[in-house]
Amino acid sequence: MSAVSITYIFKTIFGYGFIFRAMLVGVLISVCAALLGVSLVLRRCSMIGDGLSHVGFGALAVAAALGAAQLWVALPVVIAVAFLIIRLNDNSKLSSDSAVALISSASLALGVLIVSLTGSNTNLNDFLFGSVFALSRADVNLSLVLSAAVLILFVLFYNKIFAVTFDAGFARATGTREVFYNTFVALLTAVTVVIGMRLVGAMLVASLIIFPPLTAMQVCKKFRSVVICSGVLAAIAFIAGMMISIGVRSAPVGASVVCVNAVLFLVFLAAGAIIRAGKPKTA
Amino acid sequence: MPFVYCTILLRSGQALTPARELCEKVTVLALIECKNVTLAYEKNVVLEDLSFEVNEGDYLCIIGENGSGKSTLMKALLGLKAPLRGEIVRGDGLMRNQIGYLPQQTGVQKDFPASVFEVVLSGCLNGSGWRPFYTRTQKQTALDNMAKLNITALKNACYRELSGGQQQRVLIARALCATGKLLLLDEPVTGLDPVASGELYELIDHLNRAHGITVIMITHDTAAALPRCTHILHLHKDTTFFGRREDYAQCSVCAETLDAAGNPAVPGEKEHMHHECCEHHIHF
Numbered sequence: 001m002s003a004v005s006i007t008y009i010f011k012t013i014f015g016y017g018f019i020f021r022a023m024l025v026g027v028l029i030s031v032c033a034a035l036l037g038v039s040l041v042l043r044r045c046s047m048i049g050d051g052l053s054h055v056g057f058g059a060l061a062v063a064a065a066l067g068a069a070q071l072w073v074a075l076p077v078v079i080a081v082a083f084l085i086i087r088l089n090d091n092s093k094l095s096s097d098s099a100v101a102l103i104s105s106a107s108l109a110l111g112v113l114i115v116s117l118t119g120s121n122t123n124l125n126d127f128l129f130g131s132v133f134a135l136s137r138a139d140v141n142l143s144l145v146l147s148a149a150v151l152i153l154f155v156l157f158y159n160k161i162f163a164v165t166f167d168a169g170f171a172r173a174t175g176t177r178e179v180f181y182n183t184f185v186a187l188l189t190a191v192t193v194v195i196g197m198r199l200v201g202a203m204l205v206a207s208l209i210i211f212p213p214l215t216a217m218q219v220c221k222k223f224r225s226v227v228i229c230s231g232v233l234a235a236i237a238f239i240a241g242m243m244i245s246i247g248v249r250s251a252p253v254g255a256s257v258v259c260v261n262a263v264l265f266l267v268f269l270a271a272g273a274i275i276r277a278g279k280p281k282t283a
Numbered sequence: 284m285p286f287v288y289c290t291i292l293l294r295s296g297q298a299l300t301p302a303r304e305l306c307e308k309v310t311v312l313a314l315i316e317c318k319n320v321t322l323a324y325e326k327n328v329v330l331e332d333l334s335f336e337v338n339e340g341d342y343l344c345i346i347g348e349n350g351s352g353k354s355t356l357m358k359a360l361l362g363l364k365a366p367l368r369g370e371i372v373r374g375d376g377l378m379r380n381q382i383g384y385l386p387q388q389t390g391v392q393k394d395f396p397a398s399v400f401e402v403v404l405s406g407c408l409n410g411s412g413w414r415p416f417y418t419r420t421q422k423q424t425a426l427d428n429m430a431k432l433n434i435t436a437l438k439n440a441c442y443r444e445l446s447g448g449q450q451q452r453v454l455i456a457r458a459l460c461a462t463g464k465l466l467l468l469d470e471p472v473t474g475l476d477p478v479a480s481g482e483l484y485e486l487i488d489h490l491n492r493a494h495g496i497t498v499i500m501i502t503h504d505t506a507a508a509l510p511r512c513t514h515i516l517h518l519h520k521d522t523t524f525f526g527r528r529e530d531y532a533q534c535s536v537c538a539e540t541l542d543a544a545g546n547p548a549v550p551g552e553k554e555h556m557h558h559e560c561c562e563h564h565i566h567f
Contacts, residue, residue: 159405159411165391221444223395
């Protein structure tokens with residue numbers, strides 16, 4: 001990339017208010033997704049993010065067909081499904097991953113059907129792969145408020161989230177309401193998925209949850225450093241992805257962000273392997 | 284300390300009173316007392332009319348075959364499961380969330396990125412209420428408990444890189460952060476090599492003797508664990524033994540458990556003898 005195009009990228013980002021706001025939302029939501037992702041990935045339930053994004057797609061399609069405000073339809077639906085998945089997880093004969101698969105593929109199918117019957121392919125494309133630049137001002141403001149709320153709540157409940165993630169049995173036995181915090185994390189994930197889906201698309205939003213934590217875990221050894229590293233990586237990936245999509249004509253934001261995430265993951269994977277190889281074996 | 288030991292041996296419906304009268308005057312309130320507790324697992328009764336008590340400073344081993352209700356009893360003691368009948372009474376000062384619990388390790392923990400200090404400190408959470416962050420006192424408690432378990436040097440080490448024995452120490456230190464009184468250990472030596480499990484037993488002995496921490500331990504490793512405890516609760520289909528270790532040793536078939544490598548369930552005739560023997564205790 002030449003120096004000229006870099007100047008062009010910065011001018012575009014800071015010169016247009018709506019692009020700057022979109023980026024702010026993107027960075028915030030990526031960080032939220034990454035933080036929640038640490039707990040979800042470690043508890044082996046990162047597929048919740050994927051499932052919820054498909055449900056969100058169905059909800060957006062219904063909202064578009066009805067002409068209703070998309071976020072206001074998608075949020076309650078996805079939150080409700082998140083609660084349902086958590087409940088299924090707790091007391092059901094149906095195992096949670098198959099439950100998630102059932103719900104997510106059914107809503108994806110429903111969404112595709114509705115969009116095909118009522119809308120245009122542009123709609124479908126926007127829902128599946130996101131459209132940062134098509135966000136309305138009201139959407140952006142709501143997204144900013146929600147993502148800031150998710151971030152603050154995560155920090156306030158950080159220690160509890162650590163405890164239930166590391167050892168649910170111990171947490172329950174010593175009086176930490178494990179189910180409550182699981183539901184709480186699922187709620188925050190639902191909100192994050194719905195907002196993130198508008199930016200990077202229903203197909204790719206799950207990667208915002210899974211990539212940064214896994215990347216961070218390659219080199220970090222403390223939970224806190226994993227969380228911080230994961231958040232920072234998520235922000236870097238989103239900014240870099242956005243810059244690529246502005247600099248390279250017709251590169252979609254969502255796909256660019258995910259590709260940056262994938263590259264970061266490979267780099268950290270290699271770095272982790274080198275660190276482990278270089279260290280003398282202890283005990 | 285003047286502990287009073289009551290040997291209460293029960294079968295369904297048998298009265299407690301005679302055994303009680305044999306005991307000396309009770310001077311110490313039981314830390315946990317099970318009164319005629321019946322427990323069910325998925326609607327099947329697994330333990331019926333069980334009574335025993337654990338006093339401060341006791342070291343109780345709970346043994347029995349798979350499916351004898353050990354885990355269900357553990358859940359009930361932790362307050363995670365309500366008894367079908369009867370009641371579990373906690374002595375004064377022991378809150379529901381003040382039981383230090385060492386669960387069996389889960390797969391999630393095997394490669395969990397967390398420092399030893401983070402894990403130990405998370406044991407203090409039950410004293411936090413709605414406070415979002417740990418206080419200085421809580422951090423000091425975590426450090427003190429790490430010192431008790433000789434893991435101070437590992438403070439910043441990564442949990443997943445520790446040996447099995449070290450990990451168990453970390454989890455015991457965490458359990459001690461939740462309580463200063465009572466440790467509930469669920470199969471603590473599973474997966475440890477003989478040296479590491481020997482060390483762990485020494486450590487549990489030390490916590491029990493030097494720090495006066497009451498220990499309740501579920502174990503399959505009867506050969507190593509039984510000689511160390513003060514009391515034994517042997518859960519068995521129809522009969523249950525509860526009493527001091529010395530009394531358990533007097534019983535010929537029960538004593539076999541002490542020597543053999545931890546397999547009390549010899550099928551057939553011997554099992555029958557086992558029943559009789561325990562009934563002998565009941566009528567003592």
